[in-house]
Amino acid sequence: MDESQEDYESSLNDQTGTDMLGIDFAALLAQHPVYPFNASSTSPLGNIDASSSRLRRSRDTWEALRANFRFPESSPIWLANGLPPPVGPDLCFTLCHTKEKLCSQDVARLTDRTSQANPTLMSPMCRTPLPLPFYATIGYSQAGSTFFADAITLHRNIRPACRKEIHFFDHTMYSSSQKYANRKRSYFNIRSYLFCLRGAGMSPLPSNALVGDNTIKSIYVDAWQPVWLKAINPNIKLMVLLRNPVKRSYSRYSMKGGSHICRQYLATDPGVCNNNFDSYVPLMIDFIAKKCPQLVPRGDPSAAYTCASGGAAGREDVDTIVASLYDHHLRHWLNFFSAENFLLIESDKLFKEPLQEINRAINFLGLEGFDAASFRRVEARSKPRTNSHTSKAPKPKAETMELLANFYAPHIEALRDLARTHFGINSLSLEF
Ligand SMILES: Nc1ncnc2c1ncn2[C@@H]1O[C@H](COP(=O)(O)OS(=O)(=O)O)[C@@H](OP(=O)(O)O)[C@H]1O
Numbered sequence: 001m002d003e004s005q006e007d008y009e010s011s012l013n014d015q016t017g018t019d020m021l022g023i024d025f026a027a028l029l030a031q032h033p034v035y036p037f038n039a040s041s042t043s044p045l046g047n048i049d050a051s052s053s054r055l056r057r058s059r060d061t062w063e064a065l066r067a068n069f070r071f072p073e074s075s076p077i078w079l080a081n082g083l084p085p086p087v088g089p090d091l092c093f094t095l096c097h098t099k100e101k102l103c104s105q106d107v108a109r110l111t112d113r114t115s116q117a118n119p120t121l122m123s124p125m126c127r128t129p130l131p132l133p134f135y136a137t138i139g140y141s142q143a144g145s146t147f148f149a150d151a152i153t154l155h156r157n158i159r160p161a162c163r164k165e166i167h168f169f170d171h172t173m174y175s176s177s178q179k180y181a182n183r184k185r186s187y188f189n190i191r192s193y194l195f196c197l198r199g200a201g202m203s204p205l206p207s208n209a210l211v212g213d214n215t216i217k218s219i220y221v222d223a224w225q226p227v228w229l230k231a232i233n234p235n236i237k238l239m240v241l242l243r244n245p246v247k248r249s250y251s252r253y254s255m256k257g258g259s260h261i262c263r264q265y266l267a268t269d270p271g272v273c274n275n276n277f278d279s280y281v282p283l284m285i286d287f288i289a290k291k292c293p294q295l296v297p298r299g300d301p302s303a304a305y306t307c308a309s310g311g312a313a314g315r316e317d318v319d320t321i322v323a324s325l326y327d328h329h330l331r332h333w334l335n336f337f338s339a340e341n342f343l344l345i346e347s348d349k350l351f352k353e354p355l356q357e358i359n360r361a362i363n364f365l366g367l368e369g370f371d372a373a374s375f376r377r378v379e380a381r382s383k384p385r386t387n388s389h390t391s392k393a394p395k396p397k398a399e400t401m402e403l404l405a406n407f408y409a410p411h412i413e414a415l416r417d418l419a420r421t422h423f424g425i426n427s428l429s430l431e432f
Pocket residue numbers: 140141142143144145146147247251255350351383384385386387388389390391
């Protein structure tokens with residue numbers, strides 16, 4: 001366990017009180033044209049009254065949530081694997097219902113954070129300012145995110161968090177798997193999250209240092225991610241790495257060991273999957289067409305969450321084929337943030353022109369970029385390509401890649417339209 005891990009692990013022991021963070025979700029949602037999600041028959045919101053006594057301050061907020069925002073029952077957020085479903089105030093679980101007792105000045109500080117360039121939450125217990133995320137790299141896994149996170153966190157004004165991906169707001173914190181058992185405990189309150197974000201043990205955070213979160217699944221794991229991030233820092237700078245979806249999906253599949261995905265979700269007969277990408281792709285495309293017909297370009301953006309996460313397309317597919325539907329995800333996030341909050345980076349450009357693209361990201365954060373000499377040192381210290389998942393994987397057939405490319409083609413076109421209209425980008429290539 002490293003020093004910073006110990007810090008936030010031990011921080012769990014001195015928590016008292018059950019105050020709320022005071023985030024005004026009602027106001028947050030009222031500002032945004034949030035479409036109702038496609039909730040299935042019985043909504044978990046039916047359980048609201050059971051926990052109404054705990055609502056108190058957030059009653060109005062909750063009513064607004066109930067009126068305006070319907071959760072997909074299939075969201076991983078409900079699939080709490082052993083934890084009770086997040087009903088009532090627990091809906092705003094990690095965010096509002098921190099175990100830490102916050103004094104009123106803290107709440108004032110937090111709610112006034114829009115005016116602060118580098119917002120912090122002053123913790124009365126640890127007596128240090130805990131920084132809120134200034135930026136988040138929200139997507140995508142298998143798009144060069146390790147190299148990207150390594151490179152930007154080597155900038156002198158950026159403090160790396162305790163780990164690359166914190167996964168505070170996503171379903172992994174609910175996972176029952178051993179791997180996440182400790183994290184589930186560690187990250188269950190916002191203070192431990194902020195501790196992790198702050199990184200570097202107890203060493204003071206320089207006043208000019210920025211912190212950020214590189215949980216690169218955020219954009220696709222569930223529809224609630226932008227709500228949490230918006231609540232915690234409405235000015236947060238969001239960076240999105242976009243790789244050609246065929247390459248990304250193949251890389252993801254190679255990383256996860258696809259036969260398991262195939263057997264579990266597509267076929268009861270393990271032989272059908274034959275342990276390779278070539279058999280997985282046609283089965284999955286067929287499966288998506290049958291089970292998620294609403295996953296069409298320019299369709300309801302919430303479909304990418306409701307279809308993918310709930311078993312229709314299979315949980316693991318969240319990370320493979322459906323996760324590469326960038327157009328759906330971005331349109332969803334644009335309901336919460338304006339285009340100025342985003343920086344889109346093409347992975348292929350990042351791989352070809354790393355200095356230029358990393359500096360674009362650094363400048364986007366308001367910092368001065370690397371010069372060529374210091375960037376050479378960055379490259380030497382970071383780990384480009386070390387996490388290639390495809391280099392040792394069986395090569396897929398050309399027709400498999402073509403099938404996948406055809407599946408993604410209209411989505412890429414929709415993404416190009418979106419890049420043009422919202423971001424003024426006319427040259428999105430996503431080359432294959
Ligand atoms: N600098 C550079 N140049 C070329 N290619 C690079 C570079 N950095 C990362 N990569 C490729 O990106 C893929 C890994 O992406 P991630 O780091 O996001 O993967 S992970 O989500 O952390 O597992 C992985 O792709 P595949 O090889 O297709 O699996 C890496 O090879």
